Amino acid sequence: MKRLLFLVFLFPIPAALFAQSAPARSEFVLARLKYGGGGDWYNDPSSIPNMLRFMATHTNVDVGLQEAVVEIMDEELFSFPILFMTGHGKISFSKSEVERLRLYLTSGGFLYADDDYGMDESFRKEIKKVFPGAELVAIPFSHPIFRQHFGFQSGAPKIHEHDGGPPKSFGIFHEGRMVVFYTFNTNISDGWADELVHNDPPEVRQKAFEMGTNILVYALTN
Numbered sequence: 001m002k003r004l005l006f007l008v009f010l011f012p013i014p015a016a017l018f019a020q021s022a023p024a025r026s027e028f029v030l031a032r033l034k035y036g037g038g039g040d041w042y043n044d045p046s047s048i049p050n051m052l053r054f055m056a057t058h059t060n061v062d063v064g065l066q067e068a069v070v071e072i073m074d075e076e077l078f079s080f081p082i083l084f085m086t087g088h089g090k091i092s093f094s095k096s097e098v099e100r101l102r103l104y105l106t107s108g109g110f111l112y113a114d115d116d117y118g119m120d121e122s123f124r125k126e127i128k129k130v131f132p133g134a135e136l137v138a139i140p141f142s143h144p145i146f147r148q149h150f151g152f153q154s155g156a157p158k159i160h161e162h163d164g165g166p167p168k169s170f171g172i173f174h175e176g177r178m179v180v181f182y183t184f185n186t187n188i189s190d191g192w193a194d195e196l197v198h199n200d201p202p203e204v205r206q207k208a209f210e211m212g213t214n215i216l217v218y219a220l221t222n
Contacts, residue, residue, distance in 0.1 A: 031083050
């Protein structure tokens with residue numbers, strides 16, 4: 001069931017970090033994470049603009065309609081409440097990037113990672129460096145992220161078939177707050193791309209956009 005959502009949210013950033021970051025934005029901008037290691041972080045450039053247009057139509061969030069691209073060591077990292085990353089290949093974080101990404105996530109930031117078939121092993125290895133004492137835990141279907149705005153009774157929808165089997169969703173929590181959400185064997189963000197890129201039927205793309213809205217709204221309000 002569709003409904004408009006009225007949001008008031010805060011992105012808590014320590015004062016010392018805020019003083020070094022870019023000026024606060026009045027509209028929500030989703031930032032694509034540019035990472036090292038050789039993976040195609042830039043995959044499906046139409047995905048984020050399409051997702052943001054859907055979100056602008058189905059919520060009252062003040063949404064910027066173009067993505068930002070940010071690296072972990074960029075000064076303006078802390079001006080983005082949500083980072084998105086995807087790709088097919090290897091991911092590599094330097095020691096400095098590990099420390100800064102941990103600081104970003106424990107200071108109120110959120111990372112959504114969507115495996116586009118091929119980044120799973122690398123992502124798990126690198127995110128373990130960021131949170132060595134935490135595990136990527138399976139997210140139950142009852143979790144609010146699956147009913148934040150649109151209802152998904154069976155968890156994340158299946159958008160693309162890669163290895164077979166059901167879609168899987170994982171998270172990392174810090175002090176009770178989910179700071180990382182990771183989808184595997186579903187490839188939700190491919191469903192955000194322009195229709196002719198993957199030739200997904202309208203009903204499949206609709207589910208991808210709806211789940212994307214859930215993820216972003218959940219992150220902004222939690």
